[in-house]
Amino acid sequence: MTTALAMISGGLDSTLAAKLVKDQGIEVIGICFKSNFFGEKNALKMVKQIDIPLEVIDFSDAHFEMMKNPKHGYGKNMNPCIDCHAMMMRYCGELLEKFHADFIITGEVLNQRPMSQNRSSLDIVKNESGVGHKILRPLCAKNLNPTQMEIDGLIDREALMDIKGRNRKVQMELAKVWGILDYPSPAGGCKLTEPNYSMRLKDLLDHKENPTKIDLELLKIGRQFRLSKDSKIISTRTEKEGDLLEQCLTGEDLMFLAKDYNGSTVAIIGIATNEDIEFAARITGRYCKGRGEKVVSISYGKDDQSLDRSIDAMPATDEQINNYIIN
CATH class of the missing domain: 3.40.50.620 (HUPs)
Known part of the structure; x- marks a missing residue:
């Protein structure tokens, strides 16, 4: 036959x-x-x-x-x-x-x-x-x-x-x-045909010669902001994205959540400076229910079970976001 x-x-x-x-x-x-x-x-x-x-x-x-x-x-x-x-x-x-x-x-x-x-x-x-x-x-x-x-x-x-x-x-x-x-x-099945995903992938390859599978998985999540060659911020849009982000975090990464408001789960992927932490807190404030407040209190740590540090931050402005956003 x-x-x-x-x-x-x-x-x-x-x-x-x-x-x-x-x-x-x-x-x-x-x-x-x-x-x-x-x-x-x-x-x-x-x-x-x-x-x-x-x-x-x-x-x-x-x-x-x-x-x-x-x-x-x-x-x-x-x-x-x-x-x-x-x-x-x-x-x-x-x-x-x-x-x-x-x-x-x-x-x-x-x-x-x-x-x-x-x-x-x-x-x-x-x-x-x-x-x-x-x-x-x-x-x-x-x-x-x-x-x-x-x-x-x-x-x-x-x-x-x-x-x-x-x-x-x-x-x-x-x-x-x-x-x-x-x-x-x-053409709905290939991520490489999607403009936003492609921009993120190009950014990743420009900053990391040998990305891991986790790096590639992270490209699918939320809003993304490039901080430096070694780090970026991801801010989730949905609860499902938040769960996926948590699964992808490593011991080097930091998670951020607004203390008193519902909103985005935010993470710094990579090595963070004090300046990076401050900006991540401002991003967290921008994408939570307290975005209209002058200052929002943000908890952060290695994962959602150890958010043992805090910082007060003014929610980021659109201008500040546009200076760092990848897509």
Whole structure:
């Protein structure tokens, strides 16, 4: 039986591509890649709707090293889409033997994304993956030259599609016909496509050569302010962010809470000077219910169980905040 590995991002296009191939009687195994910037949550939901198995491949370390200096550069933000796709293809190529699979399928659509899915970019991915002769793009196959799989009769080219461009009407209609009703918005799964996250990541890489996984996790939280090369302030927006921030704190970090008012959990990440502590207290005052007061009393310490120090601070002004805020 012919078998294909389907790269499942968790979006609609990759799911439709897998379903299109599956409906030709081909066994389809989903492959989802996990990194510091995207995961398997959406992919797990999508494969259930088309009834295929899913293998999750964690390539976080290799992906992060590539992301710091991608050969083909970044997209609009910090997203190295061309290099990322080529890396995924290489990994899939190594999995062909393991799963006794004949080829790889993706949900790419010609010209849907101007930088990463134009004809030149698709060819770059094909050539640099090392397994270009094994790659099939079912949704736009008729706009491309026939693959060896089509020539050899492993798959019927006439049953493939000729979608192109950014309009997603065809995909949405196809999803409705196939009963795929729960799917995320396009490009919603990768943090590197988000402007604010990308600004924070660039700031981190500018100040720390080898960030840890905790450093990367912290980028997702609250408002962030750069103090120095070795430290920054994070101010949470929600209780959930507060819980996550506490989980990420180390013995070097300091937590701040307003004594008499509900509000943001604030932390200095890294080594703090007395000046840093004063400013963190002012940030804490600014993002609590007492922001309108002249002075707010702030408790601080290593964690919420040892806030044994205090400082009175005037809530920070917008001008002061803007001098330090990362996004």
